[in-house]
Amino acid sequence: MMYKIFGKNCKRVFVGETDRPLDTRLKEHRKKMESISGDFNRAERARAARICNKSAITDHICNQNHVIDWENVKLIDYESDKTGRLIRDAVRIRKKRAGR
Numbered sequence: 001m002m003y004k005i006f007g008k009n010c011k012r013v014f015v016g017e018t019d020r021p022l023d024t025r026l027k028e029h030r031k032k033m034e035s036i037s038g039d040f041n042r043a044e045r046a047r048a049a050r051i052c053n054k055s056a057i058t059d060h061i062c063n064q065n066h067v068i069d070w071e072n073v074k075l076i077d078y079e080s081d082k083t084g085r086l087i088r089d090a091v092r093i094r095k096k097r098a099g100r
Contacts, residue, residue: 001018001077002016002077003018003022003073004073005029005057005068005070005073006068006072007067007068007069008067008068009067010064010066013096014056014057015076015089015092015093015096016029016089017079017085017088019082019085022073029068030070032057033057033058033061033068
């Protein structure tokens with residue numbers, strides 16, 4: 001399935017794909033977000049920096065300090081084939097970058 005995650009205090013929209021239940025994938029995203037907030041020692045800060053480069057969502061949170069609207073995630077498509085999902089995901093990302 002493919003899903004959209006919206007920014008709560010900005011207009012950013014993130015598109016993702018997963019073959020697992022959506023709730024499971026969202027819990028993974030949220031867990032990563034929680035692991036990059038707080039006061040860190042040097043080792044923890046280095047670990048958090050590596051997490052920040054894992055996905056567009058973590059990059060946005062780390063760089064812009066924005067909030068994600070977890071309550072309004074939308075299922076946008078269903079594709080059971082992994083290759084098909086990845087192709088659809090890539091097409092959506094390219095269209096978004098091109099401003100379409």
